[in-house]
Amino acid sequence: MGLLGRLRDLLRRQDEPSLSIDDPTLVVVVEAFDIAEADSAALSRSPRWRADEPAVLRHHVRIPTDQVERARELLTPDGWVIAAGDISHISRVQKLDALHCAQERSRMASLAQRLGGEALGWDALQPAR
Template sequence: MGLLGRLRDLLSREREPELTIDSPDLVVVASAFDPAEADSAVLARSPDWRPDELAVLRHHLSLPADQVERARELLAPDDWTVLDGSPLHAVRVQKLDALHCAQERSRMASLAQRLGGEALGWDALQPAR
């Protein structure tokens, strides 16, 4: 990419509002709660998902109450935030693609199993358009 292209990218990033896990205008653009459905299929069938924009990936977890802090400790180094609720939510802002969704789904399932719980599924949120 040439100098002009890099400058254009820099300027467009400056105009984009910063996305946070609690941005007020977030809406669900994709969801996966069937473990048999591939993450690529989930994203492909979502007309609202914008692959070139950041998203909040939100995993729904059911964990024993005495394991919630441990989950926070294990996920924090990779910028995951665990939000209390029933179910718990592990959330993070990231670029969303099928490979990363599948990797994170597997990671959350492994984490939940180790902590005596269950990974229920995930959804992705982006600002409403």
């Protein structure tokens, strides 16, 4: 992406309302845990998802305990936050669309496989209305 594209993205982000992954008003608006279902189908079947607003995209991934720090090293530079547990949650704020959901689902599946874990699926959260 060129300088002009990056500047345009930066200006767009400044116009968006801020959202935090730990916002207490967040509720799940989309769930995608069936690997056979396209991300576009998951988004389109959700009446609560608001496409014009940012959301927290949260991946549910099993990562071996000894690999959590490695996952953090790989994901933190791109704005992902990991809440480790039996099932780790890997989250960040972004605009949701089918293409980006599919790309990130693939990325998380690849990461989980490399670290000896398993990607279970994702959900998206937005402030309750």
